[in-house]
Every structure is written in structure tokens, then in C-alpha cells.
Amino acid sequence: MTKHQNRTLGAFEKTFWLLDQIDSKDFALAAEVEGRESADEWRKAVNLVQKRHPNLTARIGIDEFKRPYIEHVDSLVIPLKVIEIDDDFKWEEVVEKELATRFNTQEGPLFRVIVLQKPKETVLILAANHTLADGSSLMYLFRDLLEAVTGKIPRELAPQKSNDETLGLSEDNPMRDHENSAYEFKKLDAVYPKVESIKFSSRQTSQILERARLEQTTVHGAICAAVVIAGRKLRKEWNDKKIELISPICSRKALQLDDNCGLNITTHPVYFEPEEKLSFWDIARFAKSGLNGTETKEHIENYLGFFRSLTFNSADIQKMVDILKEAFNHQIMVTNLVKVKYNTDFGKLKLKSIYGPMVRSGKGMEQTIGAVSTNGHLCLTNTSDTPITGLLAEMQTLLAEACI
Template structure:
């Protein structure tokens, strides 16, 4: 299906249920998702079992708080695509009782099942019930939510389950609207340089996602954080360096060329103005590691930090969003958007990090024991998507891929253990 040639400068037709037009980043994710699905999942484990009615009530409270959770995307070929409210839409809840299999199986199922963007809501939840607690698998279309927003959403859901009230939030504007003043004065960057080699996409049908997960020990987690400070880098830089080294140990292809990693950067604190509302408030930056297998680990970790640092400034965010806004105003087709992803970004690794203690662990009546993800795919045939989250002093890793490097997370753990031991 071809993308209609939409003129973003035409105001959307006003309807009572119109929420707002998609922003440029949301628009790009909408297009890319139509090439190959790129929705994501987050997984939360709590130590309590609640009734289905309690979950449904909490999900309804969540929708009443966040306007985009009742939205579909509409595109009529004339105006820019927009979020449109469906007041009758309810977040689907699938409950699996007495679950025997690991949550990774259900997360892979959710990752393999695309969203229909023309139907609301663009969020669904699977609940795995077992004797000692519940596991929540939240799946979201990437045009309506990013990973950190998904974490905040889970926190709101848990607060509602614990009996707390959720005040309705206003519709937050898209990222470029919040940056308009800075974008007006930002330098116009030239066209992005293509990657040395384009990336192939996975088959349009028949491909199955694979999901793996690994929790480091609290002792190793603490050792990584402390050593990263001493080495003047970050935990993110250390994990990236470990993924690169582990991949080179496993894959001959990775040993023969530079490894390209994209790191989504949450810009909520940098830009401000969106609070915890739904939307896509990230930029994405490529780092390139040309080191051979066995290169000095902490040099590699410092280099990742150095490559990411310029992209984390407000001026850089404004410049990047201005360039993306310019691209979207050309009315790109699905094929153009996919070509940008394949020929310009063309990454081997997507390293998405929710950071340290991103949401609360303790609620009235239960505890959040673990938060996993983000679990996502770019659409490439061989990408390795690594989700990182540290909660309760434990760093947790996920790996999502349609062609996974076998044993990658175990090898990452080995590399990190070696790095803090010397």
C-alpha cells in the first residue's frame, strides 16, 4: 500500500474527535511501521494477583488520564495524518491464567503481531497470572508512545491498581512544536551521509521474533556503575562496549567491519513542556565502533559517551528535529522512509536504555520486582535490539531480534564481568 501524498501544511479537517496532527517523529515512525512493524513491548513483574475487573478499571483510568490512549491515526490523503479520538475504544486485555511458560514467549508473540493504526487504541496488554504474582506485557504502537513514556504509563497503571487516583492530563504537543523557537534559529544541516552498506529488511510475512532476557547480579550491577564513574564514562557506554565486544566474539561479520549502534535519547528533561504525557520525545544517534576484537574495553566505553554527548544538547536536538521536519514536509512515501532507515541509519544494534530506577518499585499492597525492555525491532533482518533497565539495583538486559546472535546476552555479561575485574 502506498502512502498518500500528504501536505503537512494543510490544516487537518476539524472534527469533534480530532486530537492533534502527528508530529514529525511520530509521522516517521508511522511510515516506517507500515514498511515493517516497529511497535515495542515492556514487561513488568509484580508480586500480587488481582482480579480481571481490577485490571480493567485501572486500564480505564489510564485511558482517562492519557488522551492518546483512545486514539487511532487517520489519513485522508490531503491533510497531515492525525490522532483521532474514539470514545468507545478500550485497551484490550488478554489474560493467561496459571502460566507455565516464560514471559519471553508472550513478548515475542506480541512483537510479531502488528497494530492496525486505523483502529483505536494503539496499545494492548497481556497479563500472565501465576501463583506468586503477575507479569504485565504492554505493547504500544511507536507513533503514540516511546519507551520512557511506556515506563511512565506502567507506573500510572500500577498506581491505579494500588487504589490511587489518576488526574487527566492535557494533550501534549508534538516535539517539534515544543522546539519551534529553537528550530527557527537552528542551522540547516546538509543531507545525511549514507552508511557504508545498506541494511536489508526482514521478510514481510512469516518472520518470527525471538526474545531473550538476562538479569545481572546486584554486585555486578554496582561494580559496573562504580567502575564507569572511575573511567569517566557511563553505564550506557559500558553496556554498548560490552555488546560490541560480545558480538565480535560470536559473529565473524561483526569482526570484519565497524559496528553501528543507534541509541535513542530521551529529551524530556532537555526540552521540557510535555511532562509524562504520551507522545514520542526522543532523538536517535548513531555511534560507530571500529575497534578490533579484544580492544581496550574502557577506551571503547569512553568513546561511546563522547560520540553521544554532542547529540544530547538542546541545540543539537533542535537541529536534528528541524532536519526531520524538513524531510517530512517533502511528503515521503513509505518507501522513502524505509530507504532513510536502511541507507542512512543502517545500524547493527539498537541500544535502548530506560536508565536507573526510572519508576517507583513500591506500591500500596504490592511491589514491582522487575521491569524489562524496551523490546522492539527496527524491521531489519539481522538487527540486535538490546533493552536496558536498572531497577532495585539490578541491571536487566533484553535481546529482541528476528535473527538473533546466539548467546549474546550471556557473552555481554561475561565481558562486563571481565571489565570490572581488571
């Protein structure tokens, strides 16, 4: 099995790489774990998991045609920090610092691991650059790390193809553009997003799931309804605005992909008009219906086709960056990993909850709601440079009232 992929980026990978030249496209997930392990054992586990996933040992190079490509470098070591903390320490503060610390994609690697050691528990934080990973990637990395640190040797995976190649689409064509080939990579200003989190009881989580089914919608639809209503209530300038809400859609099932670490998502907007005075569950159903057909191979191919037209077949990086500067003006993103799909009991360590994804999804003014359920508990996060105070608490109240 070759580990040396050294391929050009697919269209959406290249889009995230270009967006990273404008603004940070780093993100993180956090996991609460019952139990502890030594720093040496975590180092060994990180090294084993790095061998499993080729994208964990890669950087982004630029070839002679100004095309970004994945370069496998055996000497790259994933940074690991192990920090002793007390029970009252807020892990969200560490995530904020990690999101403010940009990855250098030209040097790599594009991942970091932070282990916060409480007296009897552990918080694992995984940070990554979006070019080569998505939220599901990091969710599976938690499993792989917990298996490795408790004695299981992970099986190595083959390098993941781009979604373009999986669909049989051609790679980015080499183009000579002597007039516009110069591009200066600038050191961008740091960003300082704030992160908040909330954990629902198992009873309330179950109530939301059951009521959403009864109302012929989904938990995702209910979360969308809650954030739109709460956002309009707490941010008055949204009252007379059309709200654009973006949802990332996982492409792994449609493309029959494994648990490899890679970028395997599309995104899709749903628009909420200000004059529409709908009930909570009407809004939830509207949010669900707006995503119909997005989990199909055809949708993925059309989606990639759009970004291929924007980012392929040109050596003019500056032109592509300028086009993308005008994109992603949404007010809300709801990035929902749905639920943990693996056993959470790893013997001496037990996965309790996962939070995230925590990411700046637009230009800093947006509210990015991360959602994932673990062991029957829904956890929500909000990440924003300009957070709406009390947004998650208001969403929880709205969801509780809607389930009465």
C-alpha cells in the same frame, strides 16, 4: 481540559508512522510484580489509565492533503488479556507473539495490555506502536497501572504536543500533489523476532556502576562496549566490519515534558572501526563521548530538522517510504531507560523488575539491547529476527571481567 487533540504528526512521529508501512515498529516492555489482582480490577485500572493519557485513545487518520494526524476516538477500548500461568512460564514467549501481532494504526488504539498471573506474582506486558509512544512512556504506564489497581485515581493529562510544536516549529504544511497522491496501504508480512532476557545481581549491578564512574564513563557506555566486543566474538562476519551502534536519547528533560505518553526521543549513531583494538573501558569511553551534546534542545531541533526535510511538505507518501527504506542499517541498538525513577512499593503490589524496550529497531538483522535498572538490578533484553546465540551471557561475562 480538552482531550480531543486531532493534530498532524510531528516529524519523528510521522517518520515512525512511515517506517511502520515498511516494517513493524511495534515494541513492548515487561514488568515483574510481586502480588496479584483480579481480572476485573485490572480492567478498571486500564480504563482509568486510558483516561489519564490522551494518546491511549487515539488512532492515526489521513487528511485530504495525505498528512497523517492523531484522531481522538472516545469509543476506543485498550485490549486486555489476563492469562493464568505457572511459575516456570517464560513471559518472553508472549512478548514474541505480541511483536508478531501488528497494530492497525488506522483503527486504533495503539496499545495493548497483557497480564500474566502466576500463583503469587504477576507479569505485566505493555505493547505499543512507536508512532505515539516510547520506552519511557511504557515505564511510566507501569507506575500508573499499579497505582490505579491499588486504589489511586490517576490525574488526567492534557494532550501532548509534538516535539516540533514544543520547539515552536510549524506543522506539516498542506500540499496538493495530484500526480503522486495515490498510495496503497498493504497488509505487511508478519515478523517473528526472538526475545531473550537476563537479570544481573544487585552486587554486579553496583560493581558496573562504580567501575564505570571510576573509568569516567557510564553504564550505557559499558553496555555498548560489552555488546560490540561480544558481537564481534560470536558473529565472525562482524570482525572486519565497521559496526554502527544506535542509541535512543530521551528528549523529556531537555524539553521539560511531563510523564505523558508520547514519542519523545531522538537517536544517534556511534561507529566502531574494525581495526581499532581498544580495551573494554576505552570502548566504553568512546561510546560515551560519541553521544556528547545529544541531550540538548539544540540537538533535538537539528534532529527534527533532518526528518522534517525528509517527511514534511509533500503529499507523496510513496516517495517518503522509498527514502526511508534505505535508512536504519545499523548492526546494534542499545536502548537504555537507565533506571526506574519512582517508588516501586504500591502496597499490596510491589514492582520487582522491568525488562525492555523490546523492539525490532532496523530490518531484522540487528541486535536490539534493551536496558533498565529496577531496585538496584540491571536487566537486559535482546530482540532480533536473527539473534546471536549466547550474546547476553557473553555480555554479562565481559562486564564481570571488566569490573575485577
